[in-house]
Amino acid sequence: MTEPHSSIKGHLAARDLSYSYGPKSTLERVDLELQPGTLTALVGPNGAGKSTLLHLLHGRLQPSGGTFECCGSVGLMPQRAAIDWTFPITVRDMVRLGQTKSHGTTTAETLLERVGMGEMRGRRLNQLSGGQQQRVLLARALMQQSDVLLLDEPCSAIDPPSREHLLGVMRQQASSGQTLLVSSHDWGSALDSYDRVVVLDRRVLAAGSPAEVRDQLNDMACLMGSHCCG
Amino acid sequence: MAELDLWWLTPLILALLIGLICPATGSLLITQRRILLANLMAHSVLPGLILALAFELDPTIGGLISGLLGALLAERLNQRFKGREEGAMNTVLAGFTALGVLMVPLLQARVDLETLLFGDLLAANEADLIRTAVATVALLVLLSLSYSDLVFLGVDPDGAVAAKRPVSRIRFTAIVITALVVISAITAVGIVLVIALLCAPVLVHVDRCLSLRGLMLRSAGTGLLLCGGGMMLAVAADLPPGPLIGVLCVGLLLFKRP
Numbered sequence: 001m002t003e004p005h006s007s008i009k010g011h012l013a014a015r016d017l018s019y020s021y022g023p024k025s026t027l028e029r030v031d032l033e034l035q036p037g038t039l040t041a042l043v044g045p046n047g048a049g050k051s052t053l054l055h056l057l058h059g060r061l062q063p064s065g066g067t068f069e070c071c072g073s074v075g076l077m078p079q080r081a082a083i084d085w086t087f088p089i090t091v092r093d094m095v096r097l098g099q100t101k102s103h104g105t106t107t108a109e110t111l112l113e114r115v116g117m118g119e120m121r122g123r124r125l126n127q128l129s130g131g132q133q134q135r136v137l138l139a140r141a142l143m144q145q146s147d148v149l150l151l152d153e154p155c156s157a158i159d160p161p162s163r164e165h166l167l168g169v170m171r172q173q174a175s176s177g178q179t180l181l182v183s184s185h186d187w188g189s190a191l192d193s194y195d196r197v198v199v200l201d202r203r204v205l206a207a208g209s210p211a212e213v214r215d216q217l218n219d220m221a222c223l224m225g226s227h228c229c230g
Numbered sequence: 231m232a233e234l235d236l237w238w239l240t241p242l243i244l245a246l247l248i249g250l251i252c253p254a255t256g257s258l259l260i261t262q263r264r265i266l267l268a269n270l271m272a273h274s275v276l277p278g279l280i281l282a283l284a285f286e287l288d289p290t291i292g293g294l295i296s297g298l299l300g301a302l303l304a305e306r307l308n309q310r311f312k313g314r315e316e317g318a319m320n321t322v323l324a325g326f327t328a329l330g331v332l333m334v335p336l337l338q339a340r341v342d343l344e345t346l347l348f349g350d351l352l353a354a355n356e357a358d359l360i361r362t363a364v365a366t367v368a369l370l371v372l373l374s375l376s377y378s379d380l381v382f383l384g385v386d387p388d389g390a391v392a393a394k395r396p397v398s399r400i401r402f403t404a405i406v407i408t409a410l411v412v413i414s415a416i417t418a419v420g421i422v423l424v425i426a427l428l429c430a431p432v433l434v435h436v437d438r439c440l441s442l443r444g445l446m447l448r449s450a451g452t453g454l455l456l457c458g459g460g461m462m463l464a465v466a467a468d469l470p471p472g473p474l475i476g477v478l479c480v481g482l483l484l485f486k487r488p
Binding site: 059082093094100122 | 441
């Protein structure tokens, strides 16, 4: 990753980004640009390469082609499956794991209140429901105070009220200037919660505002079948 | 005044020390999902121990090298047999055990295999205490320097790598310390039974503790009672302490409150 031509913190740009798992191509020449203070949805069917793209942008994987630049730090909220929820640790200490050396004044307790988990701070991870686990992961991701925050399916398999709450927190973060890229299975009117939408299926199929993306896809044959239409 | 017969003191001290450090180490191994590797290392030390004893060298060095070789071989085979790691590791475990048994007649080593496999706590001596003390200090140093890294690695292994925590160094250090703890425990409970002492006291507490530190302390406390009590019970009943402690470990799991 290199420093971008733009010096605005939170600006991220990827050009021709590609990745392959052995002989199988997972991402092909992906172009992506994120502006500071925006909430962008990354949507696509299972196997589209959403998680791979996030891991490339976070530096966990090395691209097989292309480049990307970011001004500032990049944080990641992983999928729930990446965490050992049976580990003996409290919710508060789990959030504190997101603390970096250049950390500011935000405390774990403050972030847990924001995500609606203040009362659960002393509980063990294995006492949490799926929606509560997602909230804790979001709080830990926010603890990183990164300029760009990548979120891997934060609203996966949670109830609608929890989803709305998490989206509200993400919207607040974007309003305060943070850049957020959210991998999601949202579709239809659910995408109106976002500033921009990127539709991915190994390559970028459409990108723009939610209305622009819907128009673009209406003009194309739907390659994603029943996963995303309707 | 007749002199006190303190023949039981060294074995008791060893039993108590082992009762502390085995569960503490087991807490790390279970939360890091490396317990299968620990069982493999417990058996892999056998060829090195026998080689060292046959040539009258320090068994700790021989066992340590042998244990690390077993772990290294297992890691290599795990890459080759992805998705079938348990099969590969258990094969290495059996193979090293068999190699150790073969070495006894090949080297004409005067080694009591039964003692190595099942322990002989009542034959403990000062060298065993020193070996255990070294393992204890090594474990304490690891915990004092890398506790937060161990927690991060246990909760979110990929995240620990991404956060540039010293994952490889910690894993290698943990393997070395596991080998030292296992070698220390051989006198008490033997190669075959040490895995019970690494696991049982931890399993009783792992679902309730609020921190890794709390888990290690509670497990160590349970191990202390298990080993100290097991030894005294064995002396009273004239039974071998190692196997009795192994059976008590199973009893501990059976009577754990749900």
